[in-house]
Amino acid sequence: MSEEKKTVLSMRHINKNFPGVKALDDAQLTLREGEIHALMGENGAGKSTLIKVLTGVEEFESGEIIMDGKSIINHSPQEAGINGISTVYQEVNLCPNLTVAENIFIGREPMKRGRIDWKTINQQAQTIFDNLQLDIDATETLENYSVAIQQMVAIARAVDIQSKVLILDEPTSSLDEGEVEKLFDLMNMLKKRGTAIVFVTHFLEQVYAVCDRITVLRNGHFIGEYKTEELPRVKLVATMMGKEFDDLADIKQKGTGSIRSNDNIVIEAKGLSHKGTIKPFDLKIHKGEVIGLSGLLGSGRSELARAIYGADKPDGGELYVNGEKLDIKAPIDAMHHGMAYCPEDRKVEGIIADLSVRENMILALQAKRGMFKLMSRKEQEELTDKYIKILQVKTASRETPIKSLSGGNQQKVILGRWLMTEPDFLILDEPTRGIDVGTKTEIQKLVVKLAGEGMSVMFISSEIEEMLRTVNHMGILRDGEKVGELEESELSQENIMKAIAGGEK
Amino acid sequence: MNEKLKKLTTHRLFWPLVCLALVLLFNFIKSPSFFKISINNGVLYGYLIDILNRSSELIVLAVGMTLCVASSAGTDISVGAIMALSGAATVYCLGTGDTYAIPWILAILIGLVVSVLCGMWNGFLVAKMKIQPMVATLILFTAGRGMAQLITGGNILYIKEPSFKYLGGFLPHIPIPTPILVAIVVVVLSTLFLNKTATKLYVESVGINPKASRLFGLNSTRIIFITYAACGLCAGIAGMIATSRIASIDANNVGNLMELDAILAVALGGNSLGGGKFSVAGSVIGAVTIQALSTTLYAMSVTGDQLPLYKAIVVIVIVTLQSPEFKRYVNRWKAKRTVKADGKKVA
Numbered sequence: 001m002s003e004e005k006k007t008v009l010s011m012r013h014i015n016k017n018f019p020g021v022k023a024l025d026d027a028q029l030t031l032r033e034g035e036i037h038a039l040m041g042e043n044g045a046g047k048s049t050l051i052k053v054l055t056g057v058e059e060f061e062s063g064e065i066i067m068d069g070k071s072i073i074n075h076s077p078q079e080a081g082i083n084g085i086s087t088v089y090q091e092v093n094l095c096p097n098l099t100v101a102e103n104i105f106i107g108r109e110p111m112k113r114g115r116i117d118w119k120t121i122n123q124q125a126q127t128i129f130d131n132l133q134l135d136i137d138a139t140e141t142l143e144n145y146s147v148a149i150q151q152m153v154a155i156a157r158a159v160d161i162q163s164k165v166l167i168l169d170e171p172t173s174s175l176d177e178g179e180v181e182k183l184f185d186l187m188n189m190l191k192k193r194g195t196a197i198v199f200v201t202h203f204l205e206q207v208y209a210v211c212d213r214i215t216v217l218r219n220g221h222f223i224g225e226y227k228t229e230e231l232p233r234v235k236l237v238a239t240m241m242g243k244e245f246d247d248l249a250d251i252k253q254k255g256t257g258s259i260r261s262n263d264n265i266v267i268e269a270k271g272l273s274h275k276g277t278i279k280p281f282d283l284k285i286h287k288g289e290v291i292g293l294s295g296l297l298g299s300g301r302s303e304l305a306r307a308i309y310g311a312d313k314p315d316g317g318e319l320y321v322n323g324e325k326l327d328i329k330a331p332i333d334a335m336h337h338g339m340a341y342c343p344e345d346r347k348v349e350g351i352i353a354d355l356s357v358r359e360n361m362i363l364a365l366q367a368k369r370g371m372f373k374l375m376s377r378k379e380q381e382e383l384t385d386k387y388i389k390i391l392q393v394k395t396a397s398r399e400t401p402i403k404s405l406s407g408g409n410q411q412k413v414i415l416g417r418w419l420m421t422e423p424d425f426l427i428l429d430e431p432t433r434g435i436d437v438g439t440k441t442e443i444q445k446l447v448v449k450l451a452g453e454g455m456s457v458m459f460i461s462s463e464i465e466e467m468l469r470t471v472n473h474m475g476i477l478r479d480g481e482k483v484g485e486l487e488e489s490e491l492s493q494e495n496i497m498k499a500i501a502g503g504e505k
Numbered sequence: 506m507n508e509k510l511k512k513l514t515t516h517r518l519f520w521p522l523v524c525l526a527l528v529l530l531f532n533f534i535k536s537p538s539f540f541k542i543s544i545n546n547g548v549l550y551g552y553l554i555d556i557l558n559r560s561s562e563l564i565v566l567a568v569g570m571t572l573c574v575a576s577s578a579g580t581d582i583s584v585g586a587i588m589a590l591s592g593a594a595t596v597y598c599l600g601t602g603d604t605y606a607i608p609w610i611l612a613i614l615i616g617l618v619v620s621v622l623c624g625m626w627n628g629f630l631v632a633k634m635k636i637q638p639m640v641a642t643l644i645l646f647t648a649g650r651g652m653a654q655l656i657t658g659g660n661i662l663y664i665k666e667p668s669f670k671y672l673g674g675f676l677p678h679i680p681i682p683t684p685i686l687v688a689i690v691v692v693v694l695s696t697l698f699l700n701k702t703a704t705k706l707y708v709e710s711v712g713i714n715p716k717a718s719r720l721f722g723l724n725s726t727r728i729i730f731i732t733y734a735a736c737g738l739c740a741g742i743a744g745m746i747a748t749s750r751i752a753s754i755d756a757n758n759v760g761n762l763m764e765l766d767a768i769l770a771v772a773l774g775g776n777s778l779g780g781g782k783f784s785v786a787g788s789v790i791g792a793v794t795i796q797a798l799s800t801t802l803y804a805m806s807v808t809g810d811q812l813p814l815y816k817a818i819v820v821i822v823i824v825t826l827q828s829p830e831f832k833r834y835v836n837r838w839k840a841k842r843t844v845k846a847d848g849k850k851v852a
Contacts, residue, residue, distance in 0.1 A: 311720055332722035341720060349720055352713045354781050355706075363710055366703050367722035374703045417721065 005032040008196045009085075009165055014063035016049055016220075018404060023049040024060065025220040031165060031196040036187055038207045038228070039200045041217035042240055042436035044394060044406035047200055050217065051167055055080040055087050067164075086158035090170040090434070094154055096143035101125035103142055104157045128156050132186055148179040152186070159190060166190065167198040170434065172206060176296060184210050202434065204233055216240055237437055260286050260473065265323070266425055266456045269308060272317035277303035280317055281482035283475060285425065290447055290457045292471030294464065294496055300480040301460045302344050305427045308458075309341040310334045321425075335368050338424035342414055342431055344460075346407070350414045353403040357395050358384040360402045360413050365420045387416035392442070408435035415443070419450075426450065427458045432466060444470050464496055476500060520827045521775045521790045528797045528819075536804070548680045552800065560796030561684030562588075562743040565691045566763060567770035567788040569624075569739030572732040575712045577631055578780030579638020580768045581736045583623065586649025588744030588760030591620040593653040595745065596662045596754040603665050617741040623649065624737015628730035646764070653756035663753040673750030684746045691742060695735075696785055705783075708732060712780035766795055773823060794823070 009031040016024040024046045031037055041047050052058040054065065056074030064071050067083060074080040077087065094103045104125045109116045125138035134152055142150060151171055158166055168187075172180050187197055187210055199211060207214065207228070214231060216223040216239045223239055231239070267285040272278075278300045285291055293301040307314045310328035319326050321337045328334050331341065343349035352360055362380045369375065375383075384398045391412040395405055402410055411431060418426060428447065432440040447457050447470050461467050467474065474486040476499040484499050513519060532539040532552070542551035566584050573581045595616030600606030623645055630641035676683050699705040707728050710718045715725040740760075747759050772778055773794055774787025795816075802815050825831055 330722075330724070331720050332724070335722045343717075343720055348714075349717050352710050352717060354713050355709060359706060359710075363706065363718075363723075364721040366706065371703045371707060374701060374706075 005034060007031070008033050009065070009067045011050070011054060011065050012063055014050065014053060014060050014065075016053055016058065016060045023220050024053065026222060027063075027217060027220060028222045029054075029198075029215055030225065031198065032213075033196060034191050034194045035212040036191055036197045036199055036210050038211040038214040039198055039217070040207065040214055040236065040240055042408070042438055044219070044409065045217040045240070045436075046220040047217055048169070049220075051087065051169060051198070051200065055085060055167065081163070084162070084164040085167065086163035086165070087167040087169065088151070088154045088158050088171055094142055094150060094157070096141075096150075098142060099139050100136055100142050100145070100153055101138035103153055104128065104138075104160060128160055132156060132159075132189065134182075134186075148175045151175065151179075152183070155183070155186060159195070163195065165196050165198065167200075169200045170202070171199075172201055172203060180206065202436065204236065204437075207236075208233065240437065260284075260289070264288075266321065267308065268320040270318045270320070272307050272314045272319055274303060274307045274312045274314050275316075277312060277480060278307055279481040283308075283482065285456050285458065286473075287424075287456055288451050288454045289473055290451045290459050290471045292467040292474040293458065293460045293477060294467060294474055295477030295500055299477040299500075300482070301477050302429050303480065304475070304477065304482065305341070305429055305458055305460060308334075309339055309427055311341060311343075332367065335364070335421065335423075339427070340364070340418035340421055340423035340425070341427045342411075342418060342429060344429040344433070346411055346414065346434075351402050351410050354401055356399045357388070357393070357402055357405070357413055358398040361387060361416045361420060364417045368421055383420055384416075387420060390419075391416050391446075408439040411435055411443070412439070415446070423455065425456045425458070427460075429460045430462065431459075432461065432463070440466070464493055467496075468493065517775050517784060518787055518790065521773060521787050521794070524773065524823045524826065525790055525794045525797065528794055528801060532797070532801050532804075535801075544680060547678075548675050549682075552804075554682065554685075556793065556797050556800050557685050557688075558682040559800065560793050561682075561688040562746050562760075563763065563766055563770060563792040563796060564688040564789050565739050565743045565746070566767040567774070567792040568691055568695050568785055569736030570764075570767040570771050571774075571776060571783050571785055571788040572708060573638065573736045574768075574771050574776060574778055575780055575783035576708045576729045576732040577638050578712060578778070579631065579642075580764075580778070581624075581627060581642045581733060581740075582639060582764045582768075583627060583642040583645035583649055584736065584740040584743070584767055585760035585763040586646050586653070587620050587623045587737055587740035588747055588763065589653040589754070589756050590623065590649045590656075591616040591741040591744040592748035592754045592759050593656040593662075593756055594619045596664060596748060597656050599664055599666075599669070601662055601664065605666055609669070613745055616745055617738060620737045620741025620744060621734055622737070624734040624740070625730070627737065628733030631733055632726045632729035650756055653754075657754055657756050659756075661753055661755045670749055670752050673746050673748070673752075684750075687742065687746060691739065692785065692789055699785065709782050713782075767792075769820065770795055773820075773827075775827060 007030060009029075011027070011029045014024050014027045015022075027046055027050055029039070029050060039047050039050070049058065053060040054074070056076045056079050065073065067085075072083055074083060074085070080087070095106065098106070101122045105121050110120045110124070111117060112120070122138050129136045129138060134156070136145070136149060136153065142153065145153070155166075155168070155171070171183060175183065187199070190197060199207070201207060211228050213225060213227055214236065215225045216236070218240065264287040265284050266287050267283070269281060269283045271280040271282065273280040281304060283304075293304060295301050303312065306312045308319065310331050310333055313329060319328060321339075326333070326337060334341070352363070358380055361384050362375060365383070366375055381398065387393070388395065388398060393405075393412045393416065394409050402413055405413065415431070431443055444466060447459060451457050451472075459467065459471055468491060471491070472488050474491060474496065475482055476484045476486065476496070478500065486495060486499060529539070539552050542549055542554060544550065570581060570584065573579060595612045598607055598612040598615050599609065605612070627642050627645060630636045630644070631638050634641075672683055672687070674683060699708075707718075707723055711723060711725045711728045719725050743763075744760060748754050768778075770791035771788045773791030774784060774789070776783045776787055798816055798819055799812065802812055807815055
């Protein structure tokens with residue numbers, strides 16, 4: 001049996017504290033040669049921290065890291081690289097304005113007579129891609145490729161540094177299915193070469209598709225290491241959460257959605273458009289319904305929502321809110337008419353990193369009230385505490401800077417920010433991206449509950465399953481155009497797929 | 506007890522205050538009469554009063570600079586020139602005759618309006634045209650003094666009416682120098698305005714993440730614009746004080762290089778020049794520290810032309826003390842020491 005594979009790296013009794021939080025408490029991880037190892041846990045379980053400790057981004061307080069029988073401490077990612085540990089992060093860390101080949105060799109360019117040997121660089125880079133069966137032109141500027149390809153380049157770069165350990169931190173979150181397939185091929189190829197791969201992801205299916213072993217962390221603790229075939233999904237989720245959780249499929253009760261009729265329309269768009277992002281579309285949103293938007297990445301899902309909200313000021317068409325024609329110049333106008341918008345990119349468009357949880361939560365309501373009507377400290381604290389409780393935000397205190405919260409908890413704070421404004425129409429763009437299963441379920445439940453209370457919700461997500469669980473009605477988009485709608489009775493995985501794919505064969 | 510101490514040392518004003526205290530302590534050791542304040546001819550007199558008096562313009566400038574830095578992560582390098590320009594406008598309106606040509610209040614108002622207009626111009630370039638703050642304000646940095654020269658015709662204009670010196674000197678029957686009073690009023694009013702309205706929160710939010718701020722209803726452009734206009738106003742007020750001190754306008758020298766001290770005051774006050782969270786109180790402490798330093802060095806008979814060198818050395822020390830890298834180093838050192846101590850106990 002291949003049971004006794006050589007251990008490449010082991011981390012033992014790792015402890016790490018952040019102000020007020022024990023991030024890692026006796027955590028461990030063991031990697032063997034030629035295996036793909038999933039590192040699983042909810043948000044805030046310590047996955048990222050463990051990886052940061054391993055790669056020298058963060059220091060740890062006690063414990064040891066043993067690689068090839070030697071105890072090592074990496075003080076920087078560069079040092080980790082020298083020790084044979086490379087990392088590819090969720091966000092691509094490359095220079096978009098350089099060529100692909102330059103990105104691969106940056107910092108270790110082959111020299112010839114004191115000059116950079118461009119010919120070799122380009123040739124070698126091309127060889128790497130050919131070996132990995134990737135259709136990439138090494139002399140092309142990186143930014144001309146999609147995020148997925150950029151991710152591949154990042155991996156190719158990491159692989160070329162002859163790493164024994166390759167860490168992939170949520171590499172698939174911005175890839176479509178075909179691209180994920182390609183990535184898996186690449187991972188399997190590396191596995192055969194003997195590289196140990198750490199794979200961090202939130203997609204359970206992907207874990208079961210490629211991983212040999214799974215290590216589960218919870219609240220900074222090491223919970224266990226399992227062979228993938230010996231740990232069924234339900235058990236994995238239960239292990240991650242530390243409790244049995246409600247059946248995910250059973251959130252929405254059938255038939256509780258609103259009745260779509262002409263006298264309960266909240267939002268109506270007629271030929272609304274924004275040049276270059278979304279072609280003119282008509283859309284009716286009714287009171288108390290959850291309307292989903294489905295389509296591939298870049299199909300105009302987010303752009304449609306942004307046009308309604310005024311995040312990108314529409315340059316054509318009309319928008320009616322409760323029958324009243326509106327001219328929305330900026331988000332604040334939309335807010336005054338009861339809209340709220342949770343953007344897709346939490347880090348760039350959502351959080352104000354240095355400000356506290358309290359300040360982050362009250363900002364939208366404060367902006368709505370106006371600069372000269374500062375909410376009293378007491379009101380701020382009461383409202384913040386209320387929503388921390390309702391949304392079960394895990395934070396040391398309400399004055400903790402939001403940047404020190406985990407992704408899922410940051411998302412909850414942003415949700416709290418908008419719920420505080422008591423909107424009639426809430427737009428959620430990928431509200432569950434990059435957050436753990438437990439929080440996902442919580443958010444889905446919340447959406448259904450809010451709709452039950454009469455709020456209209458627009459729900460955008462790449463995960464069709466999640467949409468099926470929550471939405472009553474769905475708009476389908478393709479190539480920047482709304483191409484159809486599905487009634488509640490028509491909602492099924494197959495129908496949605498067909499609608500997204502359209503008439504093409 | 507330890508908890509309390511920790512809370513104290515991590516307070517954002519702790520290090521700026523320590524630095525100021527160190528400078529003052531040094532002075533006290535050098536000359537024990539340093540903290541003595543006496544009354545001569547009905548006015549307060551002493552080193553401390555002198556430092557506060559001399560730092561008034563800088564304090565006012567620092568308040569405005571803090572806002573620009575916080576909202577746009579950029580600095581307004583034109584404040585010195587704006588001081589000269591608004592001073593020139595006021596003096597020109599008052600005229601060089603034996604009495605004021607127009608009522609003094611009107612002349613001061615004109616000067617301040619000029620400074621606000623300058624600030625608005627900067628704000629327009631930075632907020633609306635999205636030009637880098639340093640480049641945008643470089644325009645008035647050079648052109649501002651030129652315009653001031655144009656107004657004064659290249660001469661130094663003197664005001665003969667003695668009441669013009671009130672602002673930079675003493676008001677009748679009031680023992681405290683007027684600049685100190687003006688600085689206090691500016692600091693108190695701006696602090697009240699920032700904290701009693703949502704302005705501080707808005708400015709910080711826009712300074713940290715303008716994109717997100719727009720999406721929850723803040724008008725980033727307008728907020729940045731306002732901070733630059735406010736900075737212009739502060740420069741105008743400082744310009745009035747500086748002009749009144751010498752009862753004349755010298756377009757070449759009023760506020761010369763003060764923009765740099767103002768930026769330094771913001772940084773010494775523990776504010777990040779990367780924008781975002783800010784403390785006006787910190788900047789005020791920074792401004793006083795700078796002036797205390799200059800006074801100290803003069804008292805040690807360092808000549809004016811050598812002053813910048815010594816100042817730079819002290820500034821390097823202060824800035825290093827406050828840097829996160831240094832604090833991390835100290836923490837690591839402390840941690841090591843505790844580990845060693847523990848080890849000894851066990852042994």
